[in-house]
Amino acid sequence: MAWRARLLQEFAAICAVDVPLAARTSWNIGGCAQVLASPRDVAEAGRLLAWLEREQIAWTVLGGGSNVLIADAGVSGVVLCLERLNRLEVVAGTTVVAGAGCHLARLVAAAAAAGLGGLEHLAGIPGSVGGAVTMNAGAHGQQIGDVLVSAEVFSAGSVATWPRQRFDFAYRHSAVDTGAVVLQVVVAGAPVAAAELRRRSRAVLERRRVSQAVAGRSAGSVFKNPPGQSAWRLIAAAGMRAARVGAAQVAQQHCNFIVNLGSATSAEVVELMSRVQAAVVEHSGILLQPEVRFIGTMDTAARRLFAPPQQMLESRE
Template identity: 45%
Template sequence: MTQSQPVLPPLRGRVQQDAPLAPLTWFRVGGPAGYLVRPADAEDLLLLLRDRPRELSLTVIGAASNLLVRDGGVRGIVVKLARGFSDILVEPDGIVAGAAALDATVAEHAAAAGLAGLEFLCGIPGSIGGAVAMNAGAYGAEVKDVLDWVEIATPGGLQRLGVAELAFAYRRADLPEDGIVIRARLRAVPGDRAAIAARMSQIRGAREETQPVRARTGGSTFKNPAGQKAWALIDAAGARGMRRGDAQVSEKHCNFLLNLGAATAADLEELGEMVRARVAARSGTTLDWEIRRIGEVPA
């Protein structure tokens, strides 16, 4: 007797079976999703969360700038929020942004409105949903410093939570089980447009100068240990430029891994583990991955 396929609820958004994920990621590697779902709007997402077959796992991806999808792909349902979640509303003292809105785009909207305090977002290559979920930060600020509230879709309905309820820590937030960020309000203050533009230009220039921004990369590979810089530990361990196949530790910024063209997810992950081993042997410090790694290793 043939086992029947799980049936997804009747969604209005796009649903693809065995959908390639590599083209969606900055590394351009990885296997397919069992189901790739792009909900039409919040109502569609809530229906999916409430009525999805429970035998199907649930994984959420954003801009996929800090993500490694393993070569065996991701079983179950992969949710990617798209157009229905990218609205940006400018208010007198802040921005309400959909989870799919890019961090840099939010920074640009704030700057155009003469709102200061969100300039750091132009240095984060991701989306607002991911920025909240991992408490993204750069250039002296983190999301927790500017967040007023976040709306999260859960199997039980929509929740609005404040900063204290998310228990923010370094590169993490506590979201409800199977919860997906759909929008957030970020505080800002009226400021001088020229000064805001200058600060953003400074951040972009620093990023361009120090990071391999035009390469196939996944952003910062490892978290900074307390009181230390991951890149300095990697450099001291002699891992700058180290390679495994077409995976390479960036010469420009050695806390970045690069896909030089034909790397697999396994190449990149194994190179990262080689770097961790070198750093541990040299300094006694164990680096923790900042890149989110999902999916399965092929059998």
């Protein structure tokens, strides 16, 4: 029996076939998932993932879609959607338990209401809690990894509790890589008056409103900041402000954002990012690394940008 039929036999209640993914991303770009699976709780997610591994069926996780570029050709295998894992609970007044599918904004608001400091600078970052932990999302010197206590993570065939140390958090990096899925997290914050936390979050949102006032759909910063440098400054200095390929354009207002002017394709974004990367190497000798992640079948151009051979990286350094 073909793999899709076997999957539907086992998990019919949570699977849908040939599901368009563009609307599930902040860029509004990308093709379809062969199957989209939306488990209803942590246990079901664990069972599904273990089954997929046993059956050797390819799978990928899509969180809030605010930091991904999805291939125009779509994604083969199963795309895991965790939006139903949306539990959010303040425990003993000091910690918050949040499902991976919760909006990060809900977690930030719940922590503020409970008087738990340490997440207020994450206000305004789109996406899910699971995506934020995977990317170690952050702003203004605060990252989610700073407040994470532990998480339920699927890896190597089963769900286990990972303590914070296991995540190896660094700038926009965690040890949650291919093959691991964050399903639920526990975060703890230092006690701060709720009114003060709300004031700080409002200030962060205002700063964001001014600095990120880009017209068009984006995925936030497309490149990581190299140590001690700002990617947007390097891109501006290389003359790439407002550079355009098709309907993908480097934002006027923030050169590290690429906006979809309406009907941009994944291939156009890849081409524009590659041109920006080449211009910055030419101008400053620095090879910018993508912050956004690519999901789906890679063509040569996408592979060169998102999974460059080590040799190429070394020769450009």
